[in-house]
Amino acid sequence: MTILITHLRITFISKNWLEVTLSIMTITLSRADYDELWQEHNLAPAIATHSGFSERRLNVPERLGQGYMQSMHWHGIELTLFQYQFHGDVHVIEKAQDINSLVGEIGFHLSGNRCGKCTGESFIEWGCRDYPEKWVAVTYADDPILKVDIHIEPSNGLSQIITDTLEDLLAEIPQCLEDCDGSWLGEMSRITPAMRSPLEQIFQCPFQGKTKQIYLESKCLELIALKLEQLKEISKHIGPSSVLKPDDVERIHLAKTILRDNPEHPPSLMELARQVSLNDYKLKVGFRQVFGTTVFGYLHQHRMEMARQLLAEQRMNVKEVARTVGYANQSRFASAFRKQFGMNPKAYLLSKKSG
Incomplete structure (x- = not known):
């Protein structure tokens, strides 16, 4: 059994000029x-x-x-x-x-x-x-x-x-x-x-x-x-789409960038909201207003398009592509790809290889 225990020590000076050290164990x-x-x-x-x-x-x-x-x-x-x-x-x-x-x-x-x-x-x-x-x-x-x-x-x-x-x-x-x-x-x-x-x-x-x-x-x-x-x-309580402030739109675009940069290990909705300093409700509603889809609906579309491009490049097999875009289960990846593009990823790869 392997257990890694680390300690982070933080030292600061209190208002009474006493040195205080906090030890955080992980x-x-x-x-x-x-x-x-x-x-x-x-x-x-x-x-x-x-x-x-x-x-x-x-x-x-x-x-x-x-x-x-x-x-x-x-x-x-x-x-x-x-x-x-x-x-x-x-x-x-x-x-x-x-x-x-x-x-x-x-x-x-x-x-x-x-x-x-x-x-x-x-x-x-x-x-x-x-x-x-x-x-x-x-x-x-x-x-x-x-x-x-x-x-x-x-x-x-x-x-x-x-x-x-x-x-x-x-x-x-x-x-x-x-x-x-x-x-x-x-x-x-x-x-x-x-x-x-x-x-x-x-x-x-x-x-x-x-x-x-x-x-x-x-x-x-x-x-x-x-x-x-x-x-x-x-x-x-959801009425007509509210008007987003320019700063909100900028943060929502940042959320999209984070998703695009991390297709294999995307953050949860709450983590993504915290990363862009929005509450999760505003992120969900605002993302749909700006991009016309949900946060994870966009992530799914991006994963599928990324998979299609990787298969077209013919440098990876289907299993490698599935892992690259964040699918641990190859059969589930094949099902999602087929639903998106109307054919299995293996058939798509073979069609590209045959010219």
């Missing part, structure tokens, strides 16, 4: 090593099962921090509670082959800064997402992590209801959802006061056994309904 490790740490620390995790309901609690490895992660699973729904704090910033090196690309998740980040999500943010990630070949997932140690995730498996009938609702919303309010080649949707907003009540009740659940399952399922359904209703409320 722990870097692979996903496999990160999972192994958790497994070694939880050789006999507390597990409770009954009538299709299972519950498991894992304590944070002492080398990383303190706290726990608790998962409950029943009938295609997984509810995960995070309540911990790391000693230092933890960087986990992720690889696409280790991640399930099919996502059905609604989450509520009550506290902390983890994987691009900050205190007070609710989010939904839905569909089949293309991940870069390799990236780093960061959890910061500045605030304790307090988080609720709800995963819905495709086998659960609720999954289709949410999918249909999101498709309707995408047609009505494309400014509010990011559509990545028609197969993945992502959105992030603030946690509302109405959401906080069921979130607190989940952490303070007073029941056990079958009653606990019924109680938690009711709270999950309530939170899902509130999240979908939040998206509908956003649509009511």
Whole structure:
């Protein structure tokens, strides 16, 4: 197991002329090593099962921090509670082959800064997402992590209801959802006061056994309904296109440049908004006003055009081109290319070679 621990020391002079030194520790490790740490620390995790309901609690490895992660699973729904704090910033090196690309998740980040999500943010990630070949997932140690995730498996009938609702919303309010080649949707907003009540009740659940399952399922359904209703409320407040200031337009063009320069490892929407000093809502709405498409819709178009040009140059094979434009999965790249240009990338490459 390889764990890289680094320290950044910052020294400054206080107003009372005292020298103060801050030490910031960063722990870097692979996903496999990160999972192994958790497994070694939880050789006999507390597990409770009954009538299709299972519950498991894992304590944070002492080398990383303190706290726990608790998962409950029943009938295609997984509810995960995070309540911990790391000693230092933890960087986990992720690889696409280790991640399930099919996502059905609604989450509520009550506290902390983890994987691009900050205190007070609710989010939904839905569909089949293309991940870069390799990236780093960061959890910061500045605030304790307090988080609720709800995963819905495709086998659960609720999954289709949410999918249909999101498709309707995408047609009505494309400014509010990011559509990545028609197969993945992502959105992030603030946690509302109405959401906080069921979130607190989940952490303070007073029941056990079958009653606990019924109680938690009711709270999950309530939170899902509130999240979908939040998206509908956003649509009511979107009027005619607002006039963008010249500075806003300049920042939106900068966002486009960042996307073009990083097709293999593009930033998330929130990261991109922070890089160009705009809030995520203004970036989403403004990008559509300026370029006539969503942020990740533009990224997809740019990736496909870049792939077409690379194939036409005949210096790379299909697999190399797929990786260059940010597709870890070659079959998904082929499907996206075929949808864009009406033919498979291999057939396109052969047509160029044959003149």
